[in-house]
Amino acid sequence: MLTESIEFSTTALAADARVLEQLATDGYVIVPNFMSSEHCQRLYSYSLGLGPHQWQQAGIGRADSYTTNSAVRQDKIRWLSSEYLLEQRYLQLMERLRLALNGALFMGLFDYECHLAHYPPGAFYRKHLDAFKGRSNRLLSTVLYLNDDWQPQDGGELVIYGEHGQVLETILPQAGTLVVFLSDEFIHEVKAGRRDRYSITGWYRLNTSIGGVVDPTL
Template sequence: MDLDRLAEQGYVIVPKFLAPEQCHELYQYATQLAPQDWQQAGIGRADQYTTNSAVRQDKIRWLQREVPYENAYLRMMDQLRVEINRYLFMGLFDYECHLAHYPPGAFYRKHLDAFKGRSNRILTTVFYLNPEWTEADGGQLVIYGDRGEVLETVLPEAGKLVVFLSDVFVHEVLAGQRDRYSITGWYRLNASIGGIVDPTR
Protein backbone atom coordinates (compact mmCIF):
# COMPACT_ATOMS: atom_id res chain seq x y z
CA MET A 1 0.00 0.00 0.00
CA ASP A 2 1.25 3.49 -0.87
CA LEU A 3 1.45 5.04 2.59
CA ASP A 4 3.10 8.17 1.18
CA ARG A 5 -0.05 8.85 -0.85
CA LEU A 6 -2.22 8.24 2.22
CA ALA A 7 -0.14 10.76 4.16
CA GLU A 8 -0.19 13.36 1.35
CA GLN A 9 -3.85 13.31 0.30
CA GLY A 10 -5.63 11.58 3.17
CA TYR A 11 -6.82 8.62 1.13
CA VAL A 12 -5.42 5.84 -1.03
CA ILE A 13 -6.92 3.29 -3.43
CA VAL A 14 -5.15 -0.08 -3.75
CA PRO A 15 -6.44 -2.03 -6.80
CA LYS A 16 -5.11 -5.50 -5.89
CA PHE A 17 -4.78 -5.60 -2.13
CA LEU A 18 -5.53 -9.33 -1.95
CA ALA A 19 -4.86 -12.19 -4.35
CA PRO A 20 -7.86 -13.32 -6.47
CA GLU A 21 -8.07 -16.66 -4.66
CA GLN A 22 -8.38 -14.98 -1.26
CA CYS A 23 -11.01 -12.57 -2.59
CA HIS A 24 -12.99 -15.44 -4.04
CA GLU A 25 -12.94 -17.35 -0.75
CA LEU A 26 -14.23 -14.30 1.14
CA TYR A 27 -16.88 -13.68 -1.53
CA GLN A 28 -18.07 -17.28 -1.36
CA TYR A 29 -18.20 -17.07 2.42
CA ALA A 30 -20.26 -13.86 2.34
CA THR A 31 -22.73 -15.08 -0.27
CA GLN A 32 -23.35 -18.36 1.58
CA LEU A 33 -24.25 -16.76 4.91
CA ALA A 34 -27.84 -17.35 6.01
CA PRO A 35 -30.32 -14.44 6.18
CA GLN A 36 -30.29 -14.56 9.99
CA ASP A 37 -26.52 -13.94 9.95
CA TRP A 38 -27.16 -10.36 8.78
CA GLN A 39 -28.75 -7.38 10.49
CA GLN A 40 -30.17 -4.17 9.07
CA ALA A 41 -27.48 -1.49 9.17
CA GLY A 42 -28.12 1.57 11.29
CA ILE A 43 -26.85 5.07 11.93
CA GLY A 44 -25.16 6.39 15.06
CA ARG A 45 -24.04 4.59 18.19
CA ALA A 46 -25.42 3.61 21.58
CA ASP A 47 -28.48 5.75 22.50
CA GLN A 48 -28.35 7.52 19.14
CA TYR A 49 -28.43 4.27 17.11
CA THR A 50 -31.32 4.01 14.68
CA THR A 51 -32.17 2.48 11.32
CA ASN A 52 -33.25 4.77 8.49
CA SER A 53 -33.80 3.23 5.06
CA ALA A 54 -33.92 6.69 3.49
CA VAL A 55 -30.23 7.08 4.39
CA ARG A 56 -28.77 3.58 4.17
CA GLN A 57 -30.16 0.25 2.99
CA ASP A 58 -27.36 -2.26 3.46
CA LYS A 59 -27.28 -5.26 5.77
CA ILE A 60 -24.20 -5.95 7.89
CA ARG A 61 -22.42 -8.67 9.85
CA TRP A 62 -19.75 -7.69 12.38
CA LEU A 63 -16.63 -9.84 11.99
CA GLN A 64 -15.68 -12.05 14.93
CA ARG A 65 -12.29 -13.58 15.71
CA GLU A 66 -13.91 -16.92 16.60
CA VAL A 67 -14.90 -17.49 12.95
CA PRO A 68 -11.93 -18.71 10.81
CA TYR A 69 -12.62 -16.76 7.59
CA GLU A 70 -13.40 -13.63 9.56
CA ASN A 71 -10.37 -14.03 11.84
CA ALA A 72 -8.04 -14.36 8.84
CA TYR A 73 -9.18 -10.98 7.53
CA LEU A 74 -8.96 -9.37 10.96
CA ARG A 75 -5.40 -10.65 11.45
CA MET A 76 -4.38 -9.26 8.07
CA MET A 77 -5.81 -5.85 8.95
CA ASP A 78 -4.00 -5.99 12.30
CA GLN A 79 -0.75 -6.38 10.37
CA LEU A 80 -1.66 -3.38 8.23
CA ARG A 81 -2.36 -1.35 11.39
CA VAL A 82 1.13 -2.10 12.68
CA GLU A 83 2.62 -1.08 9.33
CA ILE A 84 0.68 2.20 9.25
CA ASN A 85 1.69 3.03 12.83
CA ARG A 86 5.33 2.26 12.11
CA TYR A 87 5.37 4.45 9.02
CA LEU A 88 2.96 7.29 9.86
CA PHE A 89 2.98 7.30 13.70
CA MET A 90 -0.83 7.49 13.82
CA GLY A 91 -1.24 5.66 17.15
CA LEU A 92 -3.95 3.35 15.82
CA PHE A 93 -5.06 1.10 18.68
CA ASP A 94 -7.52 -1.43 17.29
CA TYR A 95 -9.81 -2.29 14.40
CA GLU A 96 -13.49 -3.11 14.00
CA CYS A 97 -15.21 -4.11 10.78
CA HIS A 98 -18.30 -5.66 9.24
CA LEU A 99 -19.35 -7.33 6.06
CA ALA A 100 -21.82 -5.21 4.11
CA HIS A 101 -24.38 -6.53 1.64
CA TYR A 102 -26.15 -4.07 -0.65
CA PRO A 103 -29.02 -5.76 -2.50
CA PRO A 104 -29.86 -4.40 -5.98
CA GLY A 105 -31.05 -0.80 -5.66
CA ALA A 106 -29.64 -0.28 -2.16
CA PHE A 107 -27.59 2.83 -1.37
CA TYR A 108 -25.97 4.84 1.43
CA ARG A 109 -26.42 8.61 1.20
CA LYS A 110 -23.61 11.15 1.77
CA HIS A 111 -22.10 10.91 5.23
CA LEU A 112 -18.98 11.19 7.38
CA ASP A 113 -17.78 8.17 9.34
CA ALA A 114 -16.59 10.32 12.25
CA PHE A 115 -16.93 13.88 13.47
CA LYS A 116 -13.84 15.73 14.67
CA GLY A 117 -13.43 15.38 18.43
CA ARG A 118 -16.50 13.15 18.80
CA SER A 119 -15.21 9.74 17.71
CA ASN A 120 -12.13 7.59 18.03
CA ARG A 121 -12.47 6.33 14.45
CA ILE A 122 -9.42 7.60 12.56
CA LEU A 123 -9.09 5.62 9.32
CA THR A 124 -11.88 3.99 7.33
CA THR A 125 -11.14 0.93 5.17
CA VAL A 126 -13.40 -0.54 2.49
CA PHE A 127 -12.46 -3.82 0.81
CA TYR A 128 -14.49 -5.11 -2.14
CA LEU A 129 -15.39 -8.74 -2.88
CA ASN A 130 -17.36 -8.45 -6.14
CA PRO A 131 -16.07 -10.47 -9.13
CA GLU A 132 -16.48 -9.26 -12.72
CA TRP A 133 -18.02 -5.95 -11.67
CA THR A 134 -18.54 -3.35 -14.43
CA GLU A 135 -19.51 0.33 -14.62
CA ALA A 136 -22.98 -0.77 -15.75
CA ASP A 137 -23.42 -2.60 -12.43
CA GLY A 138 -23.26 0.72 -10.53
CA GLY A 139 -22.70 0.64 -6.76
CA GLN A 140 -19.74 3.03 -6.90
CA LEU A 141 -18.21 4.64 -3.82
CA VAL A 142 -18.04 8.42 -4.36
CA ILE A 143 -15.52 10.39 -2.26
CA TYR A 144 -16.00 14.15 -1.99
CA GLY A 145 -13.62 17.01 -1.27
CA ASP A 146 -14.17 19.80 1.25
CA ARG A 147 -15.94 21.97 -1.36
CA GLY A 148 -18.30 19.16 -2.36
CA GLU A 149 -16.33 18.28 -5.48
CA VAL A 150 -16.00 14.63 -6.53
CA LEU A 151 -12.47 13.41 -5.80
CA GLU A 152 -12.92 9.75 -6.70
CA THR A 153 -15.61 7.45 -8.08
CA VAL A 154 -14.54 3.94 -7.09
CA LEU A 155 -15.86 0.82 -8.81
CA PRO A 156 -16.35 -1.91 -6.15
CA GLU A 157 -14.22 -4.54 -7.90
CA ALA A 158 -12.95 -7.65 -6.13
CA GLY A 159 -9.57 -7.15 -4.46
CA LYS A 160 -9.72 -3.35 -4.27
CA LEU A 161 -9.04 -1.61 -0.95
CA VAL A 162 -9.88 2.03 -0.19
CA VAL A 163 -8.48 3.75 2.92
CA PHE A 164 -9.35 7.30 3.97
CA LEU A 165 -9.43 9.63 6.98
CA SER A 166 -12.75 8.99 8.73
CA ASP A 167 -13.44 12.58 9.83
CA VAL A 168 -12.37 14.31 6.61
CA PHE A 169 -14.05 12.75 3.59
CA VAL A 170 -17.77 12.82 2.97
CA HIS A 171 -18.71 9.81 0.84
CA GLU A 172 -21.67 7.82 -0.42
CA VAL A 173 -22.52 4.48 -2.00
CA LEU A 174 -24.56 4.67 -5.20
CA ALA A 175 -27.31 2.16 -5.95
CA GLY A 176 -26.16 -0.91 -7.85
CA GLN A 177 -27.79 -3.39 -10.20
CA ARG A 178 -26.39 -6.51 -8.52
CA ASP A 179 -25.82 -7.83 -5.01
CA ARG A 180 -22.74 -5.96 -3.78
CA TYR A 181 -20.43 -7.18 -1.00
CA SER A 182 -17.69 -5.36 0.88
CA ILE A 183 -15.91 -5.32 4.24
CA THR A 184 -15.98 -1.90 5.89
CA GLY A 185 -13.81 -1.20 8.92
CA TRP A 186 -12.29 1.47 11.11
CA TYR A 187 -8.91 1.85 12.75
CA ARG A 188 -9.43 3.53 16.10
CA LEU A 189 -7.54 5.34 18.83
CA ASN A 190 -7.64 4.02 22.38
CA ALA A 191 -10.55 5.77 24.11
CA SER A 192 -10.33 3.72 27.30
CA ILE A 193 -11.78 5.14 30.49
CA GLY A 194 -11.28 3.33 33.79
CA GLY A 195 -9.92 0.27 32.01
CA ILE A 196 -13.00 -0.11 29.76
CA VAL A 197 -12.00 0.00 26.09
CA ASP A 198 -14.02 2.52 24.06
CA PRO A 199 -16.79 3.03 26.63
CA THR A 200 -20.22 4.05 25.35
CA ARG A 201 -20.64 7.80 25.46
Protein backbone atom coordinates in the same frame (compact mmCIF):
# COMPACT_ATOMS: atom_id res chain seq x y z
CA MET B 1 -16.36 -23.51 6.95
CA LEU B 2 -12.87 -23.43 5.46
CA THR B 3 -10.26 -25.09 7.63
CA GLU B 4 -7.06 -24.57 5.65
CA SER B 5 -4.64 -21.81 6.57
CA ILE B 6 -5.24 -18.76 4.41
CA GLU B 7 -2.45 -16.26 4.05
CA PHE B 8 -3.09 -12.73 2.88
CA SER B 9 -0.51 -10.16 1.87
CA THR B 10 -0.24 -6.51 2.89
CA THR B 11 2.67 -5.85 0.56
CA ALA B 12 0.70 -3.59 -1.76
CA LEU B 13 0.03 -1.04 0.98
CA ALA B 14 2.60 -1.56 3.71
CA ALA B 15 5.72 -1.82 1.57
CA ASP B 16 4.98 0.71 -1.16
CA ALA B 17 6.42 4.08 -0.17
CA ARG B 18 4.40 5.87 -2.85
CA VAL B 19 1.14 4.50 -1.50
CA LEU B 20 2.04 5.46 2.06
CA GLU B 21 3.07 8.92 0.87
CA GLN B 22 -0.30 9.42 -0.82
CA LEU B 23 -2.15 8.40 2.34
CA ALA B 24 -0.02 10.79 4.39
CA THR B 25 -0.37 13.66 1.90
CA ASP B 26 -3.91 13.32 0.57
CA GLY B 27 -5.60 11.54 3.48
CA TYR B 28 -6.82 8.72 1.29
CA VAL B 29 -5.47 6.06 -1.05
CA ILE B 30 -6.91 3.49 -3.47
CA VAL B 31 -4.98 0.23 -3.82
CA PRO B 32 -6.02 -2.06 -6.70
CA ASN B 33 -5.15 -5.75 -6.28
CA PHE B 34 -4.56 -5.41 -2.54
CA MET B 35 -5.96 -8.93 -2.22
CA SER B 36 -5.72 -11.73 -4.77
CA SER B 37 -8.80 -12.77 -6.73
CA GLU B 38 -8.57 -16.23 -5.14
CA HIS B 39 -8.84 -14.87 -1.61
CA CYS B 40 -11.56 -12.41 -2.59
CA GLN B 41 -13.52 -15.29 -4.11
CA ARG B 42 -13.29 -17.21 -0.83
CA LEU B 43 -14.61 -14.26 1.13
CA TYR B 44 -17.30 -13.65 -1.48
CA SER B 45 -18.43 -17.29 -1.41
CA TYR B 46 -18.40 -17.19 2.39
CA SER B 47 -20.67 -14.14 2.33
CA LEU B 48 -23.08 -15.82 -0.06
CA GLY B 49 -23.25 -18.85 2.23
CA LEU B 50 -24.38 -16.89 5.29
CA GLY B 51 -28.01 -17.32 6.26
CA PRO B 52 -30.47 -14.42 6.65
CA HIS B 53 -30.26 -14.69 10.44
CA GLN B 54 -26.51 -13.99 10.25
CA TRP B 55 -27.04 -10.50 8.82
CA GLN B 56 -28.57 -7.44 10.45
CA GLN B 57 -29.98 -4.25 9.04
CA ALA B 58 -27.29 -1.58 9.15
CA GLY B 59 -27.99 1.53 11.20
CA ILE B 60 -26.66 5.02 11.76
CA GLY B 61 -25.48 6.76 14.92
CA ARG B 62 -24.15 5.25 18.14
CA ALA B 63 -25.42 4.11 21.50
CA ASP B 64 -28.65 5.94 22.44
CA SER B 65 -28.76 7.68 19.06
CA TYR B 66 -28.44 4.45 17.04
CA THR B 67 -31.30 3.89 14.62
CA THR B 68 -32.08 2.32 11.27
CA ASN B 69 -33.17 4.65 8.50
CA SER B 70 -33.77 3.15 5.06
CA ALA B 71 -33.90 6.62 3.52
CA VAL B 72 -30.21 7.02 4.42
CA ARG B 73 -28.77 3.51 4.47
CA GLN B 74 -30.04 0.22 3.05
CA ASP B 75 -27.23 -2.33 3.41
CA LYS B 76 -27.12 -5.37 5.67
CA ILE B 77 -24.04 -6.12 7.77
CA ARG B 78 -22.27 -8.86 9.69
CA TRP B 79 -19.58 -7.89 12.22
CA LEU B 80 -16.44 -10.01 11.86
CA SER B 81 -15.23 -12.08 14.78
CA SER B 82 -12.12 -14.16 15.46
CA GLU B 83 -14.50 -17.00 16.36
CA TYR B 84 -14.76 -17.95 12.66
CA LEU B 85 -11.63 -18.95 10.77
CA LEU B 86 -12.02 -16.99 7.55
CA GLU B 87 -13.11 -13.89 9.46
CA GLN B 88 -10.17 -14.40 11.83
CA ARG B 89 -7.74 -14.51 8.89
CA TYR B 90 -8.99 -11.19 7.60
CA LEU B 91 -8.73 -9.62 11.04
CA GLN B 92 -5.15 -10.90 11.28
CA LEU B 93 -4.37 -9.32 7.92
CA MET B 94 -5.68 -5.97 9.06
CA GLU B 95 -3.78 -6.25 12.33
CA ARG B 96 -0.55 -6.63 10.35
CA LEU B 97 -1.56 -3.61 8.32
CA ARG B 98 -2.24 -1.65 11.53
CA LEU B 99 1.29 -2.35 12.74
CA ALA B 100 2.75 -1.40 9.36
CA LEU B 101 0.84 1.90 9.28
CA ASN B 102 1.84 2.74 12.83
CA GLY B 103 5.46 1.94 12.05
CA ALA B 104 5.55 4.04 8.88
CA LEU B 105 3.21 6.93 9.70
CA PHE B 106 3.12 6.97 13.54
CA MET B 107 -0.69 7.08 13.52
CA GLY B 108 -1.26 5.57 16.95
CA LEU B 109 -3.88 3.14 15.66
CA PHE B 110 -5.10 1.08 18.61
CA ASP B 111 -7.43 -1.59 17.25
CA TYR B 112 -9.70 -2.47 14.34
CA GLU B 113 -13.35 -3.35 13.87
CA CYS B 114 -15.06 -4.34 10.64
CA HIS B 115 -18.11 -5.91 9.08
CA LEU B 116 -19.21 -7.54 5.87
CA ALA B 117 -21.63 -5.33 3.96
CA HIS B 118 -24.24 -6.58 1.52
CA TYR B 119 -25.98 -4.08 -0.73
CA PRO B 120 -28.88 -5.74 -2.60
CA PRO B 121 -29.75 -4.33 -6.03
CA GLY B 122 -30.97 -0.76 -5.62
CA ALA B 123 -29.54 -0.31 -2.11
CA PHE B 124 -27.48 2.77 -1.28
CA TYR B 125 -25.85 4.74 1.54
CA ARG B 126 -26.32 8.51 1.31
CA LYS B 127 -23.54 11.05 1.89
CA HIS B 128 -22.01 10.77 5.35
CA LEU B 129 -18.88 10.98 7.47
CA ASP B 130 -17.63 7.93 9.37
CA ALA B 131 -16.58 10.07 12.34
CA PHE B 132 -16.97 13.62 13.61
CA LYS B 133 -13.98 15.53 14.90
CA GLY B 134 -13.69 15.27 18.67
CA ARG B 135 -16.62 12.87 18.99
CA SER B 136 -15.27 9.47 17.89
CA ASN B 137 -12.13 7.40 18.07
CA ARG B 138 -12.46 6.14 14.51
CA LEU B 139 -9.42 7.49 12.71
CA LEU B 140 -8.97 5.52 9.49
CA SER B 141 -11.67 3.85 7.38
CA THR B 142 -11.07 0.89 5.08
CA VAL B 143 -13.19 -0.75 2.39
CA LEU B 144 -12.25 -3.96 0.58
CA TYR B 145 -14.38 -5.06 -2.38
CA LEU B 146 -15.24 -8.72 -3.03
CA ASN B 147 -17.29 -8.85 -6.27
CA ASP B 148 -15.42 -10.12 -9.32
CA ASP B 149 -16.06 -8.81 -12.83
CA TRP B 150 -17.90 -5.68 -11.70
CA GLN B 151 -18.69 -3.45 -14.69
CA PRO B 152 -19.39 0.31 -14.86
CA GLN B 153 -22.99 -0.38 -15.88
CA ASP B 154 -23.45 -2.29 -12.59
CA GLY B 155 -23.28 0.97 -10.58
CA GLY B 156 -22.64 0.70 -6.84
CA GLU B 157 -19.68 3.10 -6.88
CA LEU B 158 -18.10 4.64 -3.80
CA VAL B 159 -17.88 8.40 -4.28
CA ILE B 160 -15.45 10.42 -2.14
CA TYR B 161 -15.97 14.19 -1.87
CA GLY B 162 -13.60 17.03 -1.07
CA GLU B 163 -14.11 19.80 1.46
CA HIS B 164 -15.95 21.98 -1.05
CA GLY B 165 -18.26 19.20 -2.23
CA GLN B 166 -16.25 18.37 -5.33
CA VAL B 167 -15.92 14.73 -6.39
CA LEU B 168 -12.41 13.50 -5.62
CA GLU B 169 -12.84 9.86 -6.59
CA THR B 170 -15.49 7.56 -8.04
CA ILE B 171 -14.46 4.00 -7.27
CA LEU B 172 -15.89 0.92 -8.93
CA PRO B 173 -16.30 -1.90 -6.36
CA GLN B 174 -13.99 -4.36 -8.10
CA ALA B 175 -12.71 -7.40 -6.21
CA GLY B 176 -9.37 -6.89 -4.46
CA THR B 177 -9.45 -3.09 -4.42
CA LEU B 178 -8.80 -1.56 -1.00
CA VAL B 179 -9.76 2.04 -0.19
CA VAL B 180 -8.32 3.74 2.91
CA PHE B 181 -9.24 7.25 4.07
CA LEU B 182 -9.34 9.47 7.15
CA SER B 183 -12.68 8.84 8.84
CA ASP B 184 -13.44 12.41 9.88
CA GLU B 185 -12.20 14.15 6.74
CA PHE B 186 -14.06 12.74 3.76
CA ILE B 187 -17.77 12.77 3.08
CA HIS B 188 -18.61 9.76 0.92
CA GLU B 189 -21.55 7.76 -0.35
CA VAL B 190 -22.39 4.41 -1.94
CA LYS B 191 -24.44 4.67 -5.11
CA ALA B 192 -27.23 2.20 -5.85
CA GLY B 193 -26.10 -0.80 -7.87
CA ARG B 194 -27.79 -3.27 -10.19
CA ARG B 195 -26.20 -6.36 -8.62
CA ASP B 196 -25.73 -7.74 -5.13
CA ARG B 197 -22.62 -5.98 -3.87
CA TYR B 198 -20.33 -7.34 -1.13
CA SER B 199 -17.48 -5.64 0.70
CA ILE B 200 -15.73 -5.48 4.05
CA THR B 201 -15.86 -2.08 5.76
CA GLY B 202 -13.75 -1.35 8.81
CA TRP B 203 -12.20 1.29 11.02
CA TYR B 204 -8.88 1.65 12.77
CA ARG B 205 -9.46 3.31 16.12
CA LEU B 206 -7.58 5.34 18.68
CA ASN B 207 -7.57 4.30 22.33
CA THR B 208 -10.02 6.55 24.15
CA SER B 209 -10.77 4.10 26.93
CA ILE B 210 -12.11 5.53 30.17
CA GLY B 211 -12.41 3.30 33.19
CA GLY B 212 -11.81 0.22 31.07
CA VAL B 213 -14.62 1.08 28.66
CA VAL B 214 -13.40 1.38 25.05
CA ASP B 215 -14.80 4.38 23.14
CA PRO B 216 -17.37 5.35 25.78
CA THR B 217 -20.37 7.47 24.88
CA LEU B 218 -19.70 10.98 26.15
